[in-house]
């Protein structure tokens with residue numbers, strides 16, 4: 616299998632079969648906490664990095680060979696080795712996978728293309744969307760996610776607000792907190808105002824637990840995470 620991996624167990628969504636829509640690390644971000652290492656070449660170009668048919672065939676083959684494993688899955692999860700919305704075939708891939716399996720389908724995205732109506736409409740048949748939002752200001756965004764120059768935080772936020780209006784499935788917003796980078800309480804209060812506009816079903820707070828290729832990417836201590844959770848309100852959980 617080249618594009619399908621797992622099943623994997625994650626703290627966020629349980630048991631899932633991963634499906635990657637890009638080769639190793641096609642991304643328009645270079646997050647300091649990325650488990651995949653540095654993005655060698657950031658790209659904002661959308662294209663069919665892997666042919667949709669190849670991905671769909673591989674998912675179909677896995678499902679037909681692993682019926683017992685399929686029954687244990689919480690999700691089929693589009694995520695993987697880069698940013699999945701950069702693959703222009705994502706809409707077709709989602710709708711074909713939904714015909715192959717009754718397991719709910721999740722999409723994990725850095726949210727950078729959610730300000731594009733066409734991309735949002737590609738995601739509408741997913742059961743769960745897990746977008747990231749790590750910052751409430753462009754300055755903090757650039758520090759933690761190191762996006763390509765064209766990507767603006769305000770566009771991401773407006774895309775998330777529009778997604779909520781158009782999408783009836785679940786949105787679990789992931790916030791990755793890195794000590795000394797985006798965990799300042801004033802920043803968290805500003806983030807809360809932004810998240811209140813987005814109205815996700817859940818806010819999942821995360822903090823790096825494994826080492827990354829970067830030095831000084833440190834987890835936020837538990838007591839502070841609890842305080843941040845309290846500020847962000849009832850929908851927030853620490854994962």
Ligand code: SF4
Nearest residue numbers: 642644645646649725
């Ligand atoms: S968006 Fe995801 S894949 Fe891209 S750099 Fe950040 S964590 Fe890594």
